[in-house]
Structure formats: structure tokens, C-alpha cells
Amino acid sequence: MIKLNIIAEPGRLARLHDDIREIYLSDARPWVVGYSGGKDSTTALQLIWTAIAALEPEKRTKPIYVISSDTLVETPVVSRYIDVSLERIAAAAAEQGMPIITHKVMPEVDRSFWVNMIGRGYPAPSRRFRWCTERLKIEPANDFIKSRVAEFGEVVMVLGVRSAESSTRAQVMSLHKIDGSKLSRHSSLLNAFVYAPIADFSTDEVWTFLLQNQSPWGSDNRDLVAMYRNAQSGECPLVVDTTTPSCGSSRFGCWVCTVVERDKAMEAMIDSGEEWLTPLLEYRDMLSGTQDPLKKHEFRDFRRKTGQVTFIKDTDRPIHGPYTLDFCRTLLRKLLETQVEVAKEAPVGEAPILIHEAELHEIRRLWRTERGDWPDTVPRLVREVLGRDLDWVAEDSVAFTADDGELLEAICGEHDVPTELVIKLLDIERASHGLKRRHAVHTRIEDAFRVEWRDLDTLVAERRDALSASADGTVMPIDSELPFED
Template sequence: MNDLQTSLPSARSLEQLVEHIQELTREIQDLYLSDSIPWIVGISWGKDSSTILQLIWTAIEDLPVEQRHKKVYVMTTDTLVENPIVAVWVTHSMKVLKAAAQEKSMPFEPHLLHPAVKDSFWACLMGKGYPAPRHGFRWCTERMKIKPVNQFIRDILRVYGETIIVLGVRKSESNIRAAVLKKNEVGRVRDRLSPNPNLANSLIYSPIEDWRTDEVWMYLMQFKNPWGGNNQDLFTLYRGATADNECPLVVDTSTPSCGDSRFGCWVCTLVSKDKSMEAMIQNDEDKEWLQPLLDIRNELDIHDDRDKRDFRRIYGRVELFERKSKEDKEITEIVPIPGPYTKFWREHWLRRVLAAQAQIQQTAPPDMQDITLITEEELGEIRRIWLEEKHEFDDSLPRIYEEVMGKPFKDTRIQEKKLLGGDEWSILEEICSDDAMHLELMAKLLDTERQHATKSRRGVFENLEKCFDSSSRSKEEAIAIAHEKRDLKEAASQGNVEKVKQLTWAQMKFKNDEETDLSES
């Protein structure tokens, strides 16, 4: 038995759970009536958050209408890459909740949040070229989940000055979760009510922090959903996402449960496998249309993707790091940190996602066929990044879109007459057919000049200089210079004056030779 199991109370019987719920209902009512601070319920519409929402709704519904004096904001985040089955469930649940709140004069106000377009998964991966997320570079969570939530909470704080955030966190979820909850107990205002360590003037209320998974399911199955939702459908959703298609109500720790099923982004590469989607496809032939999504996710989940990425960082500079040699772990090698996906692979992922979208819109059930894997706003942002930041003025996105989707791409944000166009790109490709870096440099120089044609000339020379700094050298030359700079810095830190002189002279000679070559060309 691990530390987590020993720290939790033993499982309650149904009678004990009913008694505990009655006490918890009184606690919720007392907290709700004690002040005018609005509540924000963070909900994913999974089992835990559905439980807290049902507990709070039931407690407030038992109060007279005139005592339901303050708002309860129900906040859900859609990352735009959620499992489509779950995304449809969430959208439907929000609509049902909103209708019931209006009908029953309940102070619940649902809000479906999204990341900013520039922070969306595909804008970052296809547009900027960010590699698929890893634990060492987990760029997705902050942009797609935390920022929208924090922005919403800050908006509430600006109006009311303070707020209480209700979360369905439980100690039995993991040892890490238990440790966090234990740490937050230090500054508690009252039972289950703690200061928010991330946002001032907000408190976190965790009513089911000591519940076990079996108690969550027992509550959802034994207590009717009060706003007209269907807890049995939620149970079925979890069961379908479990490998053995079983989801019993557990009565002790030896009984298997579907409580470990995890729903999240279908593109997630932070887990070894998307077990929930795999189980859905395995358990239900009506969900086989999800297979193209699983294929894309598995294709993204390649740990050694250096061949798909630039040898420079996203800002055009070569940076080095030390690692153990794959051939001999006793040897340390110094290699470039891989940068963003190259143009070829960014366009590849665009084709793959558009093709999958076209396929599921044909093969999915009728109520799922309007699903979009990538929005028009995201496509517009990707196009803007490729044109304005990557200087890829061949403007390949509309062409790829029409080839895959069979219809023209409409984008009102970019004026076609301002583009140099694909013909000019083809000419450059022909001229620079033997030198990819020369093509990149020429494209950047031409497009930088074009962008400044309608602007002030201020900054044009600095931007042109950046083009030369990032794109005027071959891969081998750029990496060699990075090694020399590293050696120079190391020699300087060691006080090796002679070596500093040699390296400095070598770099000056290389720069002079490079400038001569450029002027001649």
C-alpha cells in the first residue's frame, strides 16, 4: 500500500456517503450565503467536475429564489483539439445547463473558453513550426488552457475584486495532486477553502478532495442529475474509453475501475499512447471514423524528429548542447539544438489534418459530420505567419487547401495584390536549385523589402542584416561558427589568451571571406 492510499479515509458505504453529502450540502449553502463573492466552477464535464457541479447546483436549488443572490460562473476550456466525442458531449452539456438555469431561475452562467488564435495548437505547430510537445518543451498547456482560464478569472476579478474558484480536484488522483492539496492546507480560510497560489484575491474551494473514485461514480449513478443531464451517458462515455469496456462501481481497491480513463487533446504527445481513443475505436465500430486522428497523433509522436526540424532555433541562430552519444554512452557530444519544423513538414502536417477532416466529414455519424479539426481562423493565422514571419511568399496554404478540400480557401485578412506570388517563388527555386540556403536568403531579402515598401523605411537595414545573419551560411558553416564561438567563450573563461587570439582571428578572417563572396555574387 502506497503513501497515497494510507493517507485517504476508507471507502464510505452508500449510507455514509448520503450522510456526508448532506453535511457537504449545508457547507456549500453556508459558504454561498456568507458573502457576495462570485463563484467560478472550473469544469471539464468529466466525472469529478460533473460531481462538484451537481453538488453545488443541488445545494443552491434548495435555497429560496431570493437567496440565490450571486453568480456561479461555469467555466469550460475547449483547446480546439479535444477528442471530438468529448467535445460534442461538452457542447451539448453546456447547452442543457444554460437552458435549465434560465428555466429554473438558477444563478449559473456557462462560458466556453478558447485559446487565442495565435496560441492555438495548429497555429504554433504548423505556423511557427513548434515541434510536437514533450515534457522538456511543454508549450501547449500554458497557451491553450492556462492563459484562457487566467484571463477569464482576471476579468471577473476586475469587476468584483475577488472570487472563489471551485475545482473537482481529489487527493486520490495522484501523489502529486495529494501533495499540492496538502501544501495548500497551510493557509486555509476554512475546511476545503484555500488561497489561490497563482492568482491574488481568489480562493480555491475543493469540496470532494477526500473522495475516492468509487464514491464519485456512486454519487453520479445514485443521485439524479438536477439540470436534466444524463449521468448514465457520462458513465457510458468512460466505459467506452476503457480498454476492457468495463466500468464497474468499485467497492474496494481491488476492484478495477474506469476511473483512470483520461480524456484530453487528441494530438497529445505528452502521454505514450492515447488509450482512451484507442479503446473507443476498439470497443465501438461506430467510432472507427476516429482512426485518422489516432494515426496523425501517432505520426506526431516521434521522439527523434531532428530530420524534420531546422538546425537553427526559431530566431535563426545555431545553439549547441551536450548529450551522450547514441553509439557510445561514455562519450559526450556537442550538437545543435533542433529548431522548428521545416517548410516541407509544416506543409505536410497541414495536408494530413485537412485530409483527415475531409475524411471524417464523410465517414462520421450524421451528428458528427460538421466537426472541424482546424478552424478557418487558424488557417488564416498560419497563412499570415508563413507569409509575414517565414517570408514564404509562394503562399502555399490556399493551394494546399484547394488541392485537399476541393474548394478555394477564403481569407479576408490578407490582400492578394500585396503578395509576390508563386510564380516568383518558382523562378527563385530554379535559380537557387543547387543551394537551399541561397533560396531562403533571397526569399527573405525580397520579402523584407516588399514589406517595407508600404511602411516607413526605418528599420529596413536592420531587418535585412538579420536575413544575412540567419540565412547566408550553409548548415555546416553555421554549426562550425557556433562551435568556434563556444570554444572562444570557454577559452575566455579559462583565461587562455593565446587561444582567444587564434579563435578571434579565425572568425574575423571567415567574416571577411564571407563578405567578399557575397559582394561578388
């Protein structure tokens, strides 16, 4: 028999409601409730709602912000569920006179997943280089919290975190606990405090609560149960710092996630009838395939993001850097094709936008200004795949074209000069064209000449000679094995 201490114990739930009201009325600090749409955050929000609703209307004066994170690459089924839930929460709050304000936080365009991966060439996230969490989740949530701190002085974060999630989480929650208070200090944000009303709940107690207590904003918690059952997965919490458990091995989260070997949640959704998600899973699996150590050379530059080449210790194998521009072009074309395919198969009104227009504009800017994309590929791909044009920014008269690139390549070939180096130098000149002050141009030119422009075969041969010299007793520098660097 399941032992339900918190739910079954007489008066325990009532005392928890009393605690919530006491904390709410104790000061003027606004609350920010993290809502991911999963079972834990739903339980926490329902407890808060029910407790505060019991107060007299004149006492419900302190704002309660309910924020949800939209990484712009959320699993469409989950994203739709959260959107509908937020709409219901806002409508019910207005109808019931609750001081609840809903808000979605999302990354700035230049920090988005596609701008970083396709625009800058960041490789698919891995356990070793999980560059996505901070950019897509922590920063947007913290920016919202900081704005409320600036407005009110201090805030209280209400999170659906539980000690039972992991021993590490329990230790972190205990470490930041304030003596004599039910609040904890935020691990990184000054003037932000954390309240975890379901810290002592077990998983069984969470589900029991949801099935025994109706949603105050009109959702059916059985739909949540069904979504979990179909995905055979756990939720991806609102991440507010590096101590918050990210999606992990079982998750509702980003459909592009390659931190896990297999997206079991997406697979289960497809098996349960959501076949229209299949193109997303295929694209995600394609990204995961680029992490194969034996195939990295097919997708990634042999130079690091700094332009330098680093070899794995005592070998002639380079540590790969960003995705090449050619492969980024392939990624963008496949993504646009996936968006078209999903739109044809998705239920009416549920076709997701996989990449937004603002992201396409930013990718185009990065390719043109930083990666030597003289053919101006983005508008052409959009036109070919989507069959339409966006309101592209018109460039000045000194912009280079694909024909210019072909001519330059022929000339550089005749004189044995790296074409990429000349393209970089011309782009530096173009970027500074017309400026009255050009003090930074010399620094950028020097940086361009510091990049390793020789081909990989030449560098490998040089490396092998160095290794042979080292084996003969000659001292050589030792390169450390590092992941892709930002």
C-alpha cells in the first residue's frame, strides 16, 4: 500500500494552506510562480491558488506572476498544452478576482537555439557541452526575476521542486535554507528568495493530490495524466539556476534535445497516435548523429571557434570546432522542409512554427557578416522551400555576391592564397566602409591573420612530425583535450 503522509494525514493539507497564506500576507514582496505545465508545478500552483482564493478579496493585493519558459523549440504537444493552460489561468484569475498575472519568458533572438546552432555553428548539445540550458532557460527566467526585483526590491520565487527528486536537489535546498523561515535564498540572484510548498511531497502524493483536487482554472488534470502516460516521461522544470535539475533522461522538453541518447518521450507520443511528430524526431536523430566521434569531421570545422587548431593529446586528431557553413546550410534547408512536412500532417490549428522569421533574419546577418556567405543563402532557401519571400533588409552597394565569390576563388587559386582569408579581409573592410572612425579595423585585420588558414592535411603532417620528434626525446607542447568553446 502507498503511504501518503502529506495528503492522507488529517489536517496536513489545511496546515499547508495556512502556511501559504501566512507567507503571502507577511510582507509586500511579489511572488513569481514557475509553471512548466508538468505535475509538480501544477500541484504547486493549485495549492497557491486554493490558499489565496480563501482570503478576503481586499487582502489579495500582492501580485502573483505565473511564468512559463518557452525555449522556442518546445515539444509541440507540450507547448500547446502550456499555452492553453496559461490562457485558462489568465481568464479564471480575472473572473475570480485573483491577483495572478501570466507571462511567458523566452530567449532573445540572438541567443535562440537556431541562431546559435545554424547561425554560429554551435554543435548539437551534449552532456559535455550543454550550451543550451543557460541561454534558453536560465537567462530569460532570471531577466524576468531581475526586472521584478528592480521594481519591488525583493521577490519570492515559488517553485514546484521536491527533495525526493534527487539527493543533490535535497542537499541544495537544505544548503540555502534560512533559519526560522520557510524560505530559502536563491542560489545566484540577490534579493530573490525561494518558497517550495511541495518540497516534502513524494511522486505518489503529487499524483494523488492532482487526481483528488480539481484545477481551479478549469483544466482537467486527467489530461495531464494522459500526457505523461503517452510520453512515458517526466517534466522539464522551469530552470532558474544551475542547481535546478534540467530535463535529464526522462523529460518533457525541447524536441531538438540531443543531451539524451534517445527521445523516448517523443517516440512514445508517436506510438500513441501523434504520428505527425515523426519528422521532428527524424530531424532530432539527424542532429544526434553529428555527435558520432567517427563522423564529426563530416560536419564540423577542424578549427576551433577561435580559428586555431588544437589536437587531442598525443595524437594527430584535431578537436573539432563549429559546424561548417556548408553543413549549416544543410541544417537550415532540412529544418524548413521539416516545417513544411509537419504543417501538412499536423491536426488543424496545431502546426508549430519551427523557426521564426526573426531568427531567419539574424542567421542571415551572421552568415553575411561573420561567415562569408556571399551567395546570401538564407533568402534563397526560404524562397525555394517555403515558396515565399520575407521582408529582407536591403544591403548596401558594397555587398558581395556569389559571382564575386567564384571570381575571387579563381584568382586566389592562381596565386595560392587562402580564399577564406581574403573573404574575411574584404568583409572587414566592407563592415567598416563609410565609418569616420576606423580604429578597430586594424585589430580585426590582425585577428584575421592569426587564424589558421592552412588545410588540414598540411597541419596533420606537421603534427605527425612533431610527435615523431617528441618520441625521439624532443620536448613539444602538449595540447589539452577541451570541448567546443564558446
